[in-house]
Amino acid sequence: MHLDLLIRGGTLADGTKAPASRADLGIAGDRIAAIGDLSEAKAARTIDATGLIVSPGFIDPHNHANNEAAGGALNIPAADNSLRQGVTTLVTGNCGGCSWPVEEYFAELEQVPIRQNHAMLMGMGTLRSQAGVPSARTATPEEVAAMQALAARAMDEGALGISTGYFPAHVTIDEICDVAEPVARAGGIYASHIRNEGDGLLGSIEEIIQIGVRCQMPVQVSHIKTYGQRNWHKIDAALSLLEHGLQRGVDIMADRYPYPACFTGIGSLLPMWARSATHARGGWEALSDPDWNQRVRTAVADQFHLIGGPQNVLFAPLTPDPELDGKRLGDYAAEIGEDPIDAAIALIQRTGVSCIYFVMSEDNIETFYRHPQVMGGSDGHLRVFGEGVSHPRNYGTFPRIIGHYGRDRGLFGVEEAVRKCTSMAAERFGLRDRGVLAEGQIADIVVFDWDRIIDRATFEDQHRYPEGMEWVIVNGGIAVDRGETANRSYGRVLRRGE
Numbered sequence: 001m002h003l004d005l006l007i008r009g010g011t012l013a014d015g016t017k018a019p020a021s022r023a024d025l026g027i028a029g030d031r032i033a034a035i036g037d038l039s040e041a042k043a044a045r046t047i048d049a050t051g052l053i054v055s056p057g058f059i060d061p062h063n064h065a066n067n068e069a070a071g072g073a074l075n076i077p078a079a080d081n082s083l084r085q086g087v088t089t090l091v092t093g094n095c096g097g098c099s100w101p102v103e104e105y106f107a108e109l110e111q112v113p114i115r116q117n118h119a120m121l122m123g124m125g126t127l128r129s130q131a132g133v134p135s136a137r138t139a140t141p142e143e144v145a146a147m148q149a150l151a152a153r154a155m156d157e158g159a160l161g162i163s164t165g166y167f168p169a170h171v172t173i174d175e176i177c178d179v180a181e182p183v184a185r186a187g188g189i190y191a192s193h194i195r196n197e198g199d200g201l202l203g204s205i206e207e208i209i210q211i212g213v214r215c216q217m218p219v220q221v222s223h224i225k226t227y228g229q230r231n232w233h234k235i236d237a238a239l240s241l242l243e244h245g246l247q248r249g250v251d252i253m254a255d256r257y258p259y260p261a262c263f264t265g266i267g268s269l270l271p272m273w274a275r276s277a278t279h280a281r282g283g284w285e286a287l288s289d290p291d292w293n294q295r296v297r298t299a300v301a302d303q304f305h306l307i308g309g310p311q312n313v314l315f316a317p318l319t320p321d322p323e324l325d326g327k328r329l330g331d332y333a334a335e336i337g338e339d340p341i342d343a344a345i346a347l348i349q350r351t352g353v354s355c356i357y358f359v360m361s362e363d364n365i366e367t368f369y370r371h372p373q374v375m376g377g378s379d380g381h382l383r384v385f386g387e388g389v390s391h392p393r394n395y396g397t398f399p400r401i402i403g404h405y406g407r408d409r410g411l412f413g414v415e416e417a418v419r420k421c422t423s424m425a426a427e428r429f430g431l432r433d434r435g436v437l438a439e440g441q442i443a444d445i446v447v448f449d450w451d452r453i454i455d456r457a458t459f460e461d462q463h464r465y466p467e468g469m470e471w472v473i474v475n476g477g478i479a480v481d482r483g484e485t486a487n488r489s490y491g492r493v494l495r496r497g498e
Helices: 102-109 124-130 141-156 173-185 201-215 229-247 272-280 284-288 290-307 329-336 340-350 362-370 393-408 414-421 423-428
Strands: 002-012 021-028 031-036 042-048 053-056 058-060 087-092 117-120 161-164 189-192 219-221 252-256 261-265 313-315 354-358 374-376 445-448 469-474 477-481
Touching (some): 058 393, 102 117, 124 173, 161 173, 189 201, 201 229, 252 362, 272 290, 290 340, 374 414
Parallel strands (some): 002 042, 252 374
Antiparallel strands (some): 002 021, 313 354, 469 477
C-alpha cells in the first residue's frame, strides 16, 4: 500500500464514544485510506505520532467567520487564530446574519486561499433586510412570502439551515416559523441566539422548543449561557428544559464557549425594549432627549446591576481605538470625569464600540459542558495576530475545552472531549464524511498532545496561540506543521449535502 501521508504510532480518539486506542492512519488524496497496523505501508511522508492523540479535525458550529465583520474570511483567509486551534471546519452565518447571496459568497470564497472548510447558515435578519422589512415591526404576509422564497433559494444554494439573532418581541414566533417552513422542508436546522439569555432565559428556551415542535426541525441553542449573576441559579432549570424538549420529541442541542465573558456591542447596555423604543423615536440621537434620557439612564443602571457594574465591561473594538482599547468602562468614565452611565450612553451613540462583558459563572460553564447535549463552539471571529483587543476564545476555544475542562478539571476523558469538538457538530449540521476517523472519511485530522494541549490567550494578553497542537490536516493536506502554518491552502466550501 502506498500512501500520501502516514500517521504512525498515535492513539486514535475517533470522535465516537469508542475507547481511544493505538493505531496507524494512512491518507491517500483527501481521504482516510486505512487504519490499523500499517507497518508495511509506504508513504510520501510519515508523521511520528507516538505519545500523541490523533483525532478528527475540530468543527466550530458557531462563529462569525463569514464576511459580516472586519475579521471575515474574505479579508483574512489564512485564519491562523482559528486554524491553529485545530479547527478544520467553520459553520458561519450565525445569530441571524449571513453573507448574501449565499451562492455568490461561496463563489467568492472559492477564489481566495481559505485554509479551513466553510459552511454557512442563512440569517433571518439578513432575509428580513433583503425582503425590505423595516426592523421596527412585524413582517406583513407579503414580506413573509418574500422571505420564504429567499430561504428556499438559500437552501438550494447550499445553506445548512437558518439562524436567528437577539430579536425583539415584534419578530414573532409565527413569523419565524413561517419563514423557516421551506428550511424545515429541505431538512435544514434552526440555530438561535435565543431572545433573552438573562432574566428571560427560561421563557426563551421554551420558545425555541415551541419552534422545534411547530416546525418539526432540529433546533440549536447558540452559545447557551446564564447571563448576569442574578440568573446564574437558573442553570438547572435551563438544562431541565432541554431534557423536557427531548421528551417532547424535539431534537434540541446547544453549543458553549469555554470562557466566562461574552463579546458584543456597547448597545447591549440597553435592554431590548429600550433599544427598540429608541429606534422608534428616531435613532440614537433620541438618547439625548431629556425625558427619554432619564428612562434610558434607569435602564442602563439596571444593566449595570445585572452584569455586576461598569468594571465588568472591557472595551474591545474590532478596529483599534487607542482611546478605548483594553480599558474598563468604570476606569474610562473616571478618566474622562463622567458618570459611568453617561459615559456608556455617549459611547452607545458613537456606535461601533465592541466590548467584552464578564457576566457568567465558571461553575455554570462546567455544568453546561457535563451535559451530553452541549458541544463546543467559539462564537469567535477571525483575527489578524496582534491587531486590536481580541477575546481569548478567538485563539483558544478548543484547546481549552480539551486541556482545561477535560484534562485539568476532569469533566471528561479524551474520548468525550474529542466528541464534543468533532462528531457532535458534524452530525448536528449534516457535514458528510467528517467528524469521525474511519476509512473512506475525509482526512480532516488533528494530532495533539493530551498532556500539553492548552489555551494561552487571556483577557489581558489575547493574541497568543495555544500549546500542544502539533499537526492540523485539512482535506489531506498538512495545514499546520509543528506550529507552523503552511503556505498552501487546503480549505473548501461545504454546501449542504457535501
